[in-house]
Amino acid sequence: MARRALTTTATAFATAAALLLTACGGGDDASSDDIKGAGDSSPGPTASKTSAAPAVKRPVIKLPSSFQLTFENWTSSDPVKQAVLDDGKEQLRAGYEAIIENDPDSKNRAFYDTKNGFLQSRQWIKTYTDKNLTVIGKLPVFDPKVTLSKDKAAASLSYCTDESKASTRNRRTGEVKGNPAGTDPEVFYVISMGKSPQGVWQAVSARSERGGCPQ
Structure with missing residues (x-):
């Protein structure tokens, strides 16, 4: 379930700032028609409000009981950091919803990604869908940390996941597989995020390192 190699926080801020501008101002060969909804903070009619930005409607993300994605200690006393946590949580939930x-x-x-961020998200989702795989079991997400840029327009969200009770299931054969024996079940993630003009914190890029969770 892990993604590509980890980047540094400083690089994450630079990437978030540059790619958020690309998503808002062009300079990318892909048009908005190529990735419907990416970088757009105006979802369809099935939406609900969250504390991250009350004036903006968020999509309703639904996960089945067969896959339990839980978030531990996902709170901050800083309202800006809490907004990052709220949208970062829904971004991850939306990814697993897409796989399922x-x-x-x-x-x-796409709502929770910049245009460039969604290109990466789509590649990750297709590592499952191209193989007719879905996900089942339990996946705790824990130890979240948010670092804001000085102007609070970009953020780095890091967290860990524990895949020890999560598995894939083949849609055609029903075969269930977990991680190979001896694989470290914990994966450390860093998500580079930028704030859209509508107030939605969107993922610009994601990096991961298996076994990289702080001890």
């Missing part, structure tokens, strides 16, 4: 629904072009996931 076999939908790499998920509008819900």
Whole structure:
């Protein structure tokens, strides 16, 4: 379930700032029609409000009981950091919703990504959907940390996941597989995020390191 190699926080801020501008101002070969919803903070009619930005409607993310994605200590006394946590949580939930629904072009996931961020998200989702895989079991997400840029327009969100009770299931054969024996079940993630003009914290890029969680 892990993604690509980890980047540094400083690089994450630079990437978030540059790619957020690209998503808002062009300079990318892909048009908004190529990735529907990516970088757009105006979702469809099935949406709800969250504390992150009350004036902006968020998509309703639904996960089945067969896959339990839990978030531990996902709170901050800083309202800006809490907004990052709220949208970062829904960004991850939307990704697994897309895998389970076999939908790499998920509008819900695209809502929480910049255009460039969604290109990476789509590749990750397709590592499952191209192999007819879905996810089942339990996946705790814990130890979140938010670092804000000086102008609070970009952020780095890091967290850990524990895959020891999560598995994939083949849609066609029903075969269930977990991680190979001896694999470290914990994965450390860093998500570079930028704040859209509408107030949504969107993922610009994601990096991961298996076994990299702080001890």
